[in-house]
Amino acid sequence: MNPRLENAGFDAWLVRLFDDIDEASMNWIAALVQACEQAFGKQLVELVPSYTTLLVQFDPLTLDHAEAGRLLQQLLAKLEPLEDNTQHEVKTLPVWYHPSVGPDLARLAQHTGLSTQQIIELHSGHTYRVFALGFAPGFAFMGTLPEQLETPRLASPRSTVPAGSVALAGRQTAAYPRTTPGGWNLLGRTPARLFDPASQNLSLLRVGDRVRFEPVSKAEFERLGGDTSPMEAP
Amino acid sequence: MSLLIEKPGPLSTLQDAGRFGVRHLGVAQGGPADLHAWAWANWLVGNGWGATALEITLGGLTLTAQQPCRLALCGADMQARVNGRPLPHWQSFTLEPGETLALGMARSGVRAYLAVAGGFQAEPVLDSTACVVRDGLGGHKGDGSPLAAGDELRFDRATQNAGSNRSLPERERRGYQDDPVLALIPGAQFRHFEDHSLIEALSRPWTVDPQSDRMGIRLKGSLLQCNMETLVSEGLTLGAVQVPPDGQPIVLLNDRQTIGGYPRLGTLSPLSCAQLAQCRPGQALRLLTTTASEAQREYRKFRAQF
Numbered sequence: 143m144n145p146r147l148e149n150a151g152f153d154a155w156l157v158r159l160f161d162d163i164d165e166a167s168m169n170w171i172a173a174l175v176q177a178c179e180q181a182f183g184k185q186l187v188e189l190v191p192s193y194t195t196l197l198v199q200f201d202p203l204t205l206d207h208a209e210a211g212r213l214l215q216q217l218l219a220k221l222e223p224l225e226d227n228t229q230h231e232v233k234t235l236p237v238w239y240h241p242s243v244g245p246d247l248a249r250l251a252q253h254t255g256l257s258t259q260q261i262i263e264l265h266s267g268h269t270y271r272v273f274a275l276g277f278a279p280g281f282a283f284m285g286t287l288p289e290q291l292e293t294p295r296l297a298s299p300r301s302t303v304p305a306g307s308v309a310l311a312g313r314q315t316a317a318y319p320r321t322t323p324g325g326w327n328l329l330g331r332t333p334a335r336l337f338d339p340a341s342q343n344l345s346l347l348r349v350g351d352r353v354r355f356e357p358v359s360k361a362e363f364e365r366l367g368g369d370t371s372p373m374e375a376p
Numbered sequence: 377m378s379l380l381i382e383k384p385g386p387l388s389t390l391q392d393a394g395r396f397g398v399r400h401l402g403v404a405q406g407g408p409a410d411l412h413a414w415a416w417a418n419w420l421v422g423n424g425w426g427a428t429a430l431e432i433t434l435g436g437l438t439l440t441a442q443q444p445c446r447l448a449l450c451g452a453d454m455q456a457r458v459n460g461r462p463l464p465h466w467q468s469f470t471l472e473p474g475e476t477l478a479l480g481m482a483r484s485g486v487r488a489y490l491a492v493a494g495g496f497q498a499e500p501v502l503d504s505t506a507c508v509v510r511d512g513l514g515g516h517k518g519d520g521s522p523l524a525a526g527d528e529l530r531f532d533r534a535t536q537n538a539g540s541n542r543s544l545p546e547r548e549r550r551g552y553q554d555d556p557v558l559a560l561i562p563g564a565q566f567r568h569f570e571d572h573s574l575i576e577a578l579s580r581p582w583t584v585d586p587q588s589d590r591m592g593i594r595l596k597g598s599l600l601q602c603n604m605e606t607l608v609s610e611g612l613t614l615g616a617v618q619v620p621p622d623g624q625p626i627v628l629l630n631d632r633q634t635i636g637g638y639p640r641l642g643t644l645s646p647l648s649c650a651q652l653a654q655c656r657p658g659q660a661l662r663l664l665t666t667t668a669s670e671a672q673r674e675y676r677k678f679r680a681q682f
Contacts (some may be wrong), residue, residue, distance in 0.1 A: 148563065149643075149668055150643060151563075151614070151645075151671075152646075153613070153675075188399040188611075189399075190400050190612075191400060192608070196611070197611025197612075199613060202675055203676060275401050276634045276635035276636075277635075320512065339502055344398070345401040
C-alpha cells in the first residue's frame with residue numbers, strides 16, 4: 143500500500159490507498175474511516191469510501207485545505223487495517239431466482255455455458271464484500287463474482303428495472319433498491335428493503351459488509367412481501 | 377399559511393443548503409444549483425443560512441397567496457409580475473391574500489429563487505428538505521416530487537411581519553448575459569491530459585450543451601485527450617469536471633451521482649458552479665485555474681455575508 147492524497151476541490155481530499163480492486167482493501171479503508179471520524183470530529187462533512195479510495199470532505203469554514211491534508215498524512219502514517227470481519231455477521235438477501243423476475247437468466251446461461259441451476263448455485267454459493275455504495279441510495283456494488291459468471295452489461299440499458307431486482311455485470315453483483323433505469327443482467331428479485339429513509343440504518347448494506355444471496359421459493363418470496371409482478375418482455 | 381401553485385413551470389423544487397453526511401450511502405447532495413442567488417434571496421427576507429427556498433427552472437410558474445407573506449425573488453430574470461404589475465428583482469416584497477405572482481420564461485439565466493420570510497416549511501428527510509427527484513427524497517412532499525398545480529407551499533405566519541424590506545446592493549446582482557470565467561482547481565489527473573488538450577481547455581471558450589441538468593452540465597469544445605482510460609469508481613465532489621472517453625467534459629452539480637470513474641480535469645469552485653448553473657445552452661465560458669486555498673478564501677468571504 144502506497145497511499146497518496148489527491149486534490150478533490152477546495153473542501154476535500156481524495157485518499158488513494160490502492161490501485162486495484164481487492165476485497166482485503168476494505169479493511170484498510172474501514173480503518174481510515176474510523177480514524178477520520180475520530181480525528182476530524184465535527185469538521186467532517188462526508189466520507190465516501192469506494193473500491194480503492196476514501197473521499198474526505200471537511201467544513202471549509204473552520205478547517206484549512208492544507209491543514210486537512212496534514213491531518214490525513216498523520217493518520218495514514220500510523221494506519222493499521224481493521225481486523226478481518228470474516229467471523230462477523232453475514233447479511234443474507236433472500237432471492238427468488240426465476241425468469242419472470244430475472245429475464246436475463248436465459249441469456250446468462252447462453253453467455254456462460256452454464257445451466258440456469260448452475261448459475262443460481264454459483265451466485266448464491268459465494269459470500270460477497272460490499273465495495274461501494276452509489277448509483278442510487280442504498281445501491282451496493284458487491285464482488286467479486288465467481289469468474290464463470292462474468293458477463294458484460296447490456297448493450298442498451300433498460301429504462302425500468304423494478305425495485306429488488308438482483309443483477310450482475312462484469313465481476314460484480316447488486317440489488318436495485320428502487321425502480322430505476324439500469325443496464326445490469328437480471329437474475330431474480332429480493333423482497334429485502336434495501337433503502338428506507340425512515341429507518342435508523344437507512345441502508346441495509348454498508349461498505350465492507352459481507353453478503354450472501356439465499357434462494358427462496360416463490361411462496362416464501364411472497365410471504366416476505368416480495369413483488370411477483372413479471373417483467374415486461376424486453 | 378400557504379402559497380397555492382397554479383402553474384408549476386417545467387421544474388420547480390424546494391431546496392435548502394443540501395443533504396450532508398449521507399453520501400457514503402449513495403444519497404445525492406441536492407441543494408440550490410445557484411448558491412449565490414439562493415443565499416441572497418434568503419438574506420433579503422431575513423433568513424439565516426440554509427433556509428428552504430423555491431428553485432424555479434426556466435420559469436412558467438404562477439402562484440397565489442392565501443395569506444399575507446414577505447417574499448424575495450433573485451436569480452434569472454423571468455419577467456415577474458404581481459397581478460400584472462412588473463415586479464422589481466433582487467428585493468423583498470409583500471404579497472397580499474389573493475394576489476398572484478406570475479413568472480414568464482427566463483430571458484437571461486436559467487434559475488430563479490423565491491424565498492419567504494422564515495423559509496418554506498417541509499418535513500426534512502435525512503435532515504434536509506432539498507428535493508432530489510432522482511433519489512425520491514425531499515421537497516414539499518418529502519418524496520422528491522417537483523411542484524405540481526394545486527400544491528401548496530407552507531410558511532409560518534409569525535415571521536411575515538418581522539423585519540423590513542431589503543434591496544440587494546448593485547454589486548451582488550447578476551445579469552447572467554456575460555460569458556463567465558470559471559475557477560478550476562486542477563485535480564490529480566490534470567497532468568494525465570495531453571499538453572495540447574490542457575492548453576486548449578484553458579485558452580479556448582467552451583459552450584454549454586443543451587443536454588444539461590441538476591446532475592451535470594456538459595461542455596462542448598475542443599476534444600480533451602487523456603492518457604488514462606476509466607478509473608475504478610471513486611467519490612465525487614461538487615464541481616468535479618469529469619472527462620469521459622468522448623473528450624467532452626461534464627461538470628457535476630448538486631444532484632450528481634456519489635461515485636464515478638472518469639478521469640477529472642479538476643474541480644470548479646462552488647461560486648463558479650453557481651455561475652455555470654445559470655448558463656443557457658450555447659452560452660460560452662472559459663476556464664481559469666486557481667488554487668484550493670484561493671477558492672477557500674473566496675468561499676469564506678462569500679459566507680461571511682450571511
